[in-house]
Amino acid sequence: MKVSTLKFLEELDANNSREWFNEHKNIYTDAREDVISFVEELIGQMAKFDKNIAKVDAGKSLFRIYRDTRFSHNKAPYKTNFGASIAVGKAGYYLHIQPGQSFLAGGIYMLENDNLKTLRKEISGNAREFEKIVGEESFRHYFGGLSEEGKLKRVPSGFEKDDPVGEYLKLKNFVAVCPITDKALLEKDAPKKLAEIYRSLKPLNDFLNAAFV
Incomplete structure (x- = not known):
C-alpha cells in the first residue's frame, strides 16, 4: 500500500467537505x-487457504466512501476510511483501512x-467444537x-442458564478484531502477512457458515 493512500485519508479527515x-x-x-x-493481492494470498475467496471481486468488495x-x-x-468485505456466505473477512485505526x-x-437463534443453537449443540475453535492458539x-x-x-x-457455552450464547455478534498498524500496512509483503492472520479466522467462519447450510 502507498503512503499517499493513508495521507489522503488523513487530509480527508481534516477537510471533510464536498x-x-x-x-x-x-x-x-x-x-x-x-x-x-492491495485487496486483489490479499485475495490471491487468502485463496491459498480458502478457495472460495478467489471468487471475490476486489473492486466490488469495497464499501462506498x-x-x-x-x-x-x-x-x-x-x-x-476504506473498508472491504471479503466474503462468500454470511461469515467472512473484513479489512478496515484508517490511519492509526x-x-x-x-x-x-x-x-x-x-438467524441469530439458529446460530446459537448450532453453538450450543456443538459446544466442544466451538470452544476449540475460539480457543485455538493462533486465533487467540x-x-x-x-x-x-x-x-x-x-x-x-430457549437455552439453559447453565449451558456450557452460555457466555457465547449471550453474544449478538460473532466477530473477532485484530488491530493493524500503519507500518504493517505499508510493508512490501503486507498482503501475505495479513493473509496469515486471516488464516486463523477460517475455522470460525467455516463453523458459522455451516449453521446456515
Whole structure:
C-alpha cells in the first residue's frame, strides 16, 4: 500500500467537505485504485487457504466512501476510511483501512433474530467444537477472542442458564478484531502477512457458515 493512500485519508479527515473532495477527486481515485490493488493481492494470498475467496471481486468488495447522513447527527459527507468485505456466505473477512485505526476482522455482524437463534443453537449443540475453535492458539494470538459488543446480561430464552457455552450464547455478534498498524500496512509483503492472520479466522467462519447450510 502507498503512503499517499493513508495521507489522503488523513487530509480527508481534516477537510471533510464536498468542496475539498471534488477538488481532490483525482487523489481519491488514485487512493481507491491502490486499495483495490492491495485487496486483489490479499485475495490471491487468502485463496491459498480458502478457495472460495478467489471468487471475490476486489473492486466490488469495497464499501462506498460516501456517507448516508439522512438519519445521522454527523453530517460529514465522507467516510475517513476504506473498508472491504471479503466474503462468500454470511461469515467472512473484513479489512478496515484508517490511519492509526486500521484493523482486520471476521465473523458475522448484525444477524436477524431468526438467524441469530439458529446460530446459537448450532453453538450450543456443538459446544466442544466451538470452544476449540475460539480457543485455538493462533486465533487467540491475533484476535484475543470474540468481541463482546452488545453482549446480553443473561443467557437468551430457549437455552439453559447453565449451558456450557452460555457466555457465547449471550453474544449478538460473532466477530473477532485484530488491530493493524500503519507500518504493517505499508510493508512490501503486507498482503501475505495479513493473509496469515486471516488464516486463523477460517475455522470460525467455516463453523458459522455451516449453521446456515
